[in-house]
Amino acid sequence: MSNNKQELRIICPNGHLGFAPTKEESFYIGAATKPDYYCCDSGSDDIGPGPLGADTCASNIEWQKHDLELMLVAAREQGVPMIIGSAGDTGSNSKVDMYVQIIKDLARKHNMPKFKLAYFYSEVSQEYLKDKMKQGIAIEGLDGREDLTTEQLEETDRIVAVAGVHPYIQALQMGADVIIGGRSSDCAIFAAPALLNDFSESLSYYLGKVLECASFCAEPYGAKESVIGTITRDDVKVTAMHPDQRCTVASVAGHAMYERSNPFFEYVAGGMLDMTRCSYEQFDDKTCRITGPEFTPVQDKVKVKLEGSGKVGEKYIGIAGIRDPYTIKNIDQVVEWSRQQVREKYGDSGYGLYFRIYGKNGVMGDLEPVKEIKSHELGVVVEGVAPTKEMAEEITLTGTRQLFYARLPEVKGTAGTAAFVMDEVLPAGGAHVWTMNHVVQVDDPMELFPVKMIEIG
Template structure:
């Protein structure tokens, strides 16, 4: 293909479907006719429960809303649309959900035929076990030990985190719309830039700056559209909301947040080095970035694996406390309640947690508080056990025993001391991350197979 001098990618939302995309800035961006519409739809920030339970955390209506905005404009303009980590987790069922939504929207809007590519990210435990038995070490990330067969057996669902490779393969196949399984956030945006011939050094930074959409702009405003422009020399990012700007401070701050080393970030297939990035104010709403570098992984390619395993069923209880004496002695109150549960359920495998909100106006504390100045506390009680009945019983007892705490200097009833919810609420089952590891592969496409179908037209 002819070498392009620049490529413009519209990102409408930092997490598609988590909350609805704001339409005003989206349509402002769409009116500039970008080359691609791309959006990430997943994260491990939401915890292990959605993956383990195989569900979305975003409402179906929100997901459809965001996909509809992108699909209609992308097809109207005849440019590709790319979605990564479908349905929050990128599991197979979430990919199928998004594929079906695209089919439904194509029919609803009577869109002409187009090519829809998709790929799955789930990995079978038998595949991992076979690798381990053959001597392959599945290395842990963030201080974790290598994967053990015991942790593998405790895992309910595994997804591999794709890099740019399946997206590039889909573009090579002529895809108009791509629905991806679990993916590196950067990959969704870096892939089309790399496929169009732009440098990896800049393409991965483009992905980094676009992945959270308007989080890289100021003043703060989520779910607003930004457009990233890549050339062979730089990356520029522009806010579409009339009152937002992408500034040196907002873009650099976003690029370096939430990491122990703010100048490096692991991306699938390598490391993004931002040590020598230079940020300049290009115009009122645009920041220009140069100097980023992508460092490929040496040796075998390693693919990240995320695994979730069920711990037990969960219930939630809520208690409000206003009595000054109980508030001053809240730690004793909580210990009394926990002790009563321990006494009653000896030998039972359970977990009980009390989260105290309102100590001096904040949630909990980092250090012991000598004097609690709050006039009211909220205690959230979380109980986890092997069965729903047992989880409900443990949580209910833990919550009600707050009311019955035996404190010194209390004479007679403490009936006005606390209001305790008389029922507890069922919650999503408790899960834990069993896998945050990397597996070496001979081929970056080893865990991903791209499929293509035709959608629209007379379907």
């Protein structure tokens, strides 16, 4: 299905739905212009592996409901589609189900007329990948990782595949009014409607790239404000909705090029989006016009990105504040003393002990020693990871309190001057690591993302 529209307008109210609430003023300003689609990404791997591995949300549930309600009410009043990707931060199956239920509840709350809701899951089973590997298909590593091994796979608790535009296009072709997607490429959520309406791949994927973080592409900086992207046969325009924000050449180009390398490779799109060829111009006071991005399809078989997380133990944290100048000067020896006290009981392996030092001449973490520390105070966050909660708690408590008891030369018996140490350490839940950042070859881009349709109301 396609049409002959010469212009398509998409509003994005939030760069990560529910991570912090959408600002309502700019949203309503944008909604009043009657955009063709309401689209928002709801997930990211920036939140770390914990939420995926534990199947929890990184975002407050009420904030997520708030953002979904804003979009659903406006989209249904106007009678245009609403698209959400990477439901519930991770796009796991349970979070898709959670969002579908929220939409049902909101429809009942607002007594909405019947509408069609499409949804798809993104989780991938270990068995599916084991079968691929038995067929001799390598699960290729990204960002310097080796190809996936059976051992790594078995250490993984949950896997999601990253969907491209295909399930969104199919859902729209099926007549969906609302789409709730599992884990998805950020830009695919916005590119899909444009591609369905026969706009070029180059401009459609650029539209997705510039809209995915909402007002991050505007100045002055202000998150969680709405922007509208407009695609034509010749260009993309992006307009800030907040009265005090503007989309400028500098803000839009800077946002589009923040990726670590170019061309930006979009695995789930099956090609390369080269943004180094873009031209930017100020269209009006609040709008930047972009021309010239180039999308080049990859000719080999479709590859879908996989994200996997595995639990490695339980975690506790402790916090210490250090003001004594002599202790600050010798902080590396103080940390080593604390480590040694843990080693004396638990040895050198089977746990993790990490010291994050804030104020060490503006640096943080387990870094190279600084010759001269100018800060008058250090904040030390101690993280202990171990197989059991009891062990993690003791390791963290020992590592934190021993900062207070470190035996430094030239200290003449004075106690209590070195540090303020928390009386207790705090449980921080399970500790997870990324076990998978890979791509899998598939015969059909819809292979992992079957679309389901239900009627609401």
